[in-house]
Amino acid sequence: MKIGLIxxxxxxxxxxxxxxxxxxxxxxxxxxxxxxGAFGTGLLVISTLTPDHIEIEIIDExxxxxxxxxxxxxxxxxxxxxxxxxxxxxxxxxxSRGITVSIGGIHATVLPEEAKRHCDSVFIGEAEHTWPxxxxxxxxxxxSDFYKSEKPxxxxxxxxxxxxxxxxxxxxxxxMQTGRGCPHDCEFCVASxxxxxxxxxxxxxxxxxxxxxxxxxxxxxxxxxxxxxFLVNRKFSRELVKHLKxxxxxxxxxxxxxxxxxxxxxxxxxxxxxxxxxxxxxxxxKSSLSKINKNSWKLNQLYNYPEAIEKIQAQGIGIVGAFxxxxxxxxxxxxxxxxxxxxxxxxxxxxxxxxxxLPGSRLYKRLKKENRLTDIPWSxxxxxxxxxxxxxxxxxxxxxxxxxVYKKVYSKEARLKVLKHFKNIFKEL
Amino acid sequence: xxxxxxxxxxxxxLRDKIIKTxxxxxxxxxxxxxxxxxxxxxxxxxSLMTIEIIAKIEKHYNIQINEEDIIDVNNVGDFxxxxxxxxxxx
Numbered sequence: 011m012k013i014g015l016i017x018x019x020x021x022x023x024x025x026x027x028x029x030x031x032x033x034x035x036x037x038x039x040x041x042x043x044x045x046x047g048a049f050g051t052g053l054l055v056i057s058t059l060t061p062d063h064i065e066i067e068i069i070d071e072x073x074x075x076x077x078x079x080x081x082x083x084x085x086x087x088x089x090x091x092x093x094x095x096x097x098x099x100x101x102x103x104x105x106s107r108g109i110t111v112s113i114g115g116i117h118a119t120v121l122p123e124e125a126k127r128h129c130d131s132v133f134i135g136e137a138e139h140t141w142p143x144x145x146x147x148x149x150x151x152x153x154s155d156f157y158k159s160e161k162p163x164x165x166x167x168x169x170x171x172x173x174x175x176x177x178x179x180x181x182x183x184x185x186m187q188t189g190r191g192c193p194h195d196c197e198f199c200v201a202s203x204x205x206x207x208x209x210x211x212x213x214x215x216x217x218x219x220x221x222x223x224x225x226x227x228x229x230x231x232x233x234x235x236x237x238x239x240f241l242v243n244r245k246f247s248r249e250l251v252k253h254l255k256x257x258x259x260x261x262x263x264x265x266x267x268x269x270x271x272x273x274x275x276x277x278x279x280x281x282x283x284x285x286x287x288x289x290x291x292x293x294x295x296k297s298s299l300s301k302i303n304k305n306s307w308k309l310n311q312l313y314n315y316p317e318a319i320e321k322i323q324a325q326g327i328g329i330v331g332a333f334x335x336x337x338x339x340x341x342x343x344x345x346x347x348x349x350x351x352x353x354x355x356x357x358x359x360x361x362x363x364x365x366x367x368l369p370g371s372r373l374y375k376r377l378k379k380e381n382r383l384t385d386i387p388w389s390x391x392x393x394x395x396x397x398x399x400x401x402x403x404x405x406x407x408x409x410x411x412x413x414x415v416y417k418k419v420y421s422k423e424a425r426l427k428v429l430k431h432f433k434n435i436f437k438e439l
Numbered sequence: 440x441x442x443x444x445x446x447x448x449x450x451x452x453l454r455d456k457i458i459k460t461x462x463x464x465x466x467x468x469x470x471x472x473x474x475x476x477x478x479x480x481x482x483x484x485x486s487l488m489t490i491e492i493i494a495k496i497e498k499h500y501n502i503q504i505n506e507e508d509i510i511d512v513n514n515v516g517d518f519x520x521x522x523x524x525x526x527x528x529x
Binding site: 182259433 | 466468471481483486487490491494498510
């Protein structure tokens with residue numbers, strides 16, 4: 011028996027003008043590509059739960075074409091929203107050839123009825139408990155329409171994902187998940203609604219074994235920790251960092267701005283091989299930030315942003331700063347305010363996206379209620395397209411504003427200024 | 440780091456010293472690469488690590504390296520050549 015597990019192509023901007031601005035001005039294209047072209051571990055995790063006698067082929071469509079004529083017995087597709095249009099095309103093609111298709115992932119979890127129109131079985135939620143049941147049903151010729159996870163997965167029970175099934179030459183950066191869940195309740199986020207607000211994580215032994223396994227395959231790879239908030243459980247992350255220090259490792263992680271309060275810990279992160287931290291600032295507009303969290307957590311951090319950025323970067327850790335344009339408090343002035351903020355604070359890599367109403371988020375529900383969603387394909391959910399009616403400007407204004415900010419913050423002069431800033435920092439360390 | 444570099448350099452020649460700096464900052468064993476190795480594609484050294492390497496070399500040799508000249512260099516050999524030229528012209 012042979013299973014094809016597919017990650018469909020996605021997350022390449024359809025905005026050619028923006029792509030051109032970025033290509034012409036940025037020396038950091040490969041860095042951004044490594045963030046956006048991530049191969050999630052979901053398919054590698056379910057591979058560990060697949061009996062040995064079943065042959066598995068992983069297909070990452072960002073690198074490899076799909077051979078629809080190959081003799082697969084079963085196809086599994088993992089889908090996030092930006093991949094959904096393509097995932098459904100793939101599913102329809104295989105089903106037209108009589109092959110059973112299953113779909114899982116965050117998009118299928120939040121829109122299972124939509125996914126079901128293109129496949130035989132949909133996985134709702136984490137698939138660790140349901141994948142083995144599905145395989146048994148498939149063997150018996152009796153698959154169900156939906157396989158719903160009834161309880162959160164105990165991360166300490168997971169085996170090391172099957173990284174060995176990936177084509178080695180395709181990856182320089184490996185994404186690894188140590189935990190799931192985030193306590194922050196950002197309006198635009200869907201992951202915390204699926205994984206929950208409590209951070210569940212693997213054990214330190216599991217994590218270290220997994221890193222060693224990855225390094226056996228890719229000795230020089232940087233590891234990007236995929237957790238939505240890698241350092242949120244400070245007691246656990248302190249302990250983990252002590253162990254990471256003992257390994258020759260370079261890594262990136264996502265966290266929040268509260269890390270800036272702990273200078274000693276930031277220093278330890280650097281010593282443990284942390285090169286960059288992804289931090290969601292979201293906005294520098296008070297009015298826009300006030301609507302993001304129910305408890306105004308990010309709004310309360312706004313006045314600390316410059317000092318916090320300085321504290322983190324002064325230890326030689328670059329910040330990948332995430333900002334969203336098109337929030338309801340944004341106006342025509344927001345674009346220049348944001349560009350100026352990024353330039354003044356020498357943010358290592360600014361990641362600027364357009365507000366995207368992902369299904370499953372509170373934002374999606376609100377904009378739907380306000381009749382502000384536009385009817386476009388999921389392939390436009392690339393975080394650079396406008397998929398809703400902005401409040402204080404037109405969609406065209408928003409796109410033009412985004413281009414303007416990109417031109418400013420990714421100009422050659424701006425990038426060299428950031429590098430000089432870091433050179434001075436490194437000379438002092 | 441600088442003290443560390445001084446301690447480990449000993450009698451090494453310049454090329455070896457630069458390779459040592461590269462491997463130390465990138466946390467990669469110096470034995471796994473040579474002068475033809477591609478800095479970004481094979482070693483995964485990004486612009487931040489490149490600038491850290493430049494800063495350490497500038498400090499150690501008391502030289503000035505123009506970031507613009509070095510940030511787009513492709514392989515280890517070209518990187519070393521630029522630094523060797525600056526040091527010899529000092």
